[in-house]
Amino acid sequence: MNTIFTRGPSITIRLVIALVLSVVLIVADHRFDAFSSSKVYLNSLVTPLQYLASLPEQMLSASASRLASHQRLLHENRELVKQATLMNEKLQRYTILQQENNRLRKLLGSPVRQDMQKMIAELMAVDNNPFSHQIVIDKGAIHGVYEGQSVLDSKGIAGQILDVGTATSRVLLIADLTHAIPVRIERNDVRIIATGAGRLDELLLEHVPHSADVQEGDVLISSGLGNVFPEGYPVAKITSIVRDEGRPFAQVRAEPMAQLDRLKYLLLLWPENAPKQPVFAEEG
Amino acid sequence: MNFRNYAIALSIIAALVLQIMPMPASVDPFRPDWVFLVLAYWTLALPNRVNVGVAFINGLLLDILLGTALGVHSFAMCSCIFVLAANYQRLRNYSVWQQSVIVGLLAALYHLIVFWLQYLLTDVNFLFSYLWPVFTSMALWPWIFSLLRKVRRQLRIT
Numbered sequence: 001m002n003t004i005f006t007r008g009p010s011i012t013i014r015l016v017i018a019l020v021l022s023v024v025l026i027v028a029d030h031r032f033d034a035f036s037s038s039k040v041y042l043n044s045l046v047t048p049l050q051y052l053a054s055l056p057e058q059m060l061s062a063s064a065s066r067l068a069s070h071q072r073l074l075h076e077n078r079e080l081v082k083q084a085t086l087m088n089e090k091l092q093r094y095t096i097l098q099q100e101n102n103r104l105r106k107l108l109g110s111p112v113r114q115d116m117q118k119m120i121a122e123l124m125a126v127d128n129n130p131f132s133h134q135i136v137i138d139k140g141a142i143h144g145v146y147e148g149q150s151v152l153d154s155k156g157i158a159g160q161i162l163d164v165g166t167a168t169s170r171v172l173l174i175a176d177l178t179h180a181i182p183v184r185i186e187r188n189d190v191r192i193i194a195t196g197a198g199r200l201d202e203l204l205l206e207h208v209p210h211s212a213d214v215q216e217g218d219v220l221i222s223s224g225l226g227n228v229f230p231e232g233y234p235v236a237k238i239t240s241i242v243r244d245e246g247r248p249f250a251q252v253r254a255e256p257m258a259q260l261d262r263l264k265y266l267l268l269l270w271p272e273n274a275p276k277q278p279v280f281a282e283e284g
Numbered sequence: 285m286n287f288r289n290y291a292i293a294l295s296i297i298a299a300l301v302l303q304i305m306p307m308p309a310s311v312d313p314f315r316p317d318w319v320f321l322v323l324a325y326w327t328l329a330l331p332n333r334v335n336v337g338v339a340f341i342n343g344l345l346l347d348i349l350l351g352t353a354l355g356v357h358s359f360a361m362c363s364c365i366f367v368l369a370a371n372y373q374r375l376r377n378y379s380v381w382q383q384s385v386i387v388g389l390l391a392a393l394y395h396l397i398v399f400w401l402q403y404l405l406t407d408v409n410f411l412f413s414y415l416w417p418v419f420t421s422m423a424l425w426p427w428i429f430s431l432l433r434k435v436r437r438q439l440r441i442t
Binding site for chain 2: 012014015018019022023024025026028029030042043045046050052053054056125127129130132134162170177178198261
């Protein structure tokens with residue numbers, strides 16, 4: 001070991017170079033979004049680490065599913081069959097309603113709504129970064145995932161794609177502090193913007209006038225404005241309204257419909273005008 | 285293929301994996317700063333091989349893995365590792381417990397720098413729970429220290 005005659009610049013100069021580089025990177029990344037194209041490669045670079053990190057959890061859940069008791073499986077199966085029957089019944093009515101809706105829309109001259117293509121994704125990792133709420137899913141550029149794509153869980157909208165890697169991608173949840181989603185109240189079509197509060201179980205509705213017709217328990221659905229999220233998916237339910245006349249706006253809080261703290265399977269949506277088309281893996 | 289040449293890199297990769305491994309929500313706030321601890325050991329032991337440059341690269345990797353703006357973790361990691369690299373001769377003579385206090389202080393600095401940078405970028409609020417990793421890192425330092433020293437002596441890494 002030779003620490004007296006070191007090679008290269010001294011450690012102080014190295015620190016200064018590294019700090020200046022960091023600041024340049026922060027500014028370039030955050031203010032100017034300079035790495036949006038190279039982020040795919042950067043994310044692919046660390047994908048092996050992510051797979052490695054999710055390995056123990058996968059092994060645990062695999063062994064857990066192997067050890068599941070016969071009794072429980074039977075019970076679960078019964079429940080699922082019951083659920084499928086109920087949903088099938090709803091679906092029968094839905095197809096009729098959809099046909100009727102399409103006919104009416106044709107009569108009105110508005111464009112008929114198209115079905116969206118969907119793909120199931122599985123949760124791979126949850127970030128332990130306390131300042132933001134992001135998750136990693138196991139679908140990426142090779143599956144046709146694109147930046148800004150909507151991600152749903154079984155109850156409602158969960159978030160949108162932030163970065164795409166080759167085989168994984170990062171989802172920004174709607175509860176993140178930097179996220180906002182345009183919504184409308186299902187009951188009376190009042191338009192509101194719901195921003196994340198930085199907590200998984202809360203959204204804040206901003207700039208709601210005191211006179212606006214909002215009530216506790218109102219369901220908020222995505223309004224489709226802004227062309228990021230498709231229209232008509234449930235987003236949140238209003239939990240509390242504080243009308244303090246001393247403040248310019250009413251303080252309205254809502255609870256996300258999606259169970260953001262227990263996501264497991266997610267749904268990716270490809271609307272009609274998506275920049276990419278989904279690539280489905282060959283089964284078997 | 286000589287295992288000796290890759291021991292440092294392998295230990296850092298293991299630390300990166302531990303840093304992002306999914307944990308139950310009740311344990312997650314207490315996750316120690318694995319990458320910082322491992323880098324701190326190698327900086328104290330072999331400051332000619334691991335110092336600010338390696339810290340910078342690992343900070344960038346952490347930024348990509350954790351989804352923060354590029355440069356946030358590298359800024360914090362470089363600053364903390366610099367303190368260790370500049371004072372390694374003095375710190376080596378401390379007992380392990382004194383070292384763990386120093387490491388704890390630097391871990392606190394690390395988290396505060398990350399918080400300040402995040403605060404400049406988005407308005408996040410400070411919660412005391414952000415500093416739990418400082419205590420777990422302090423508690424873990426003696427074990428990391430003895431484990432990695434054993435690795436270093438066994439493999440004669442210089």
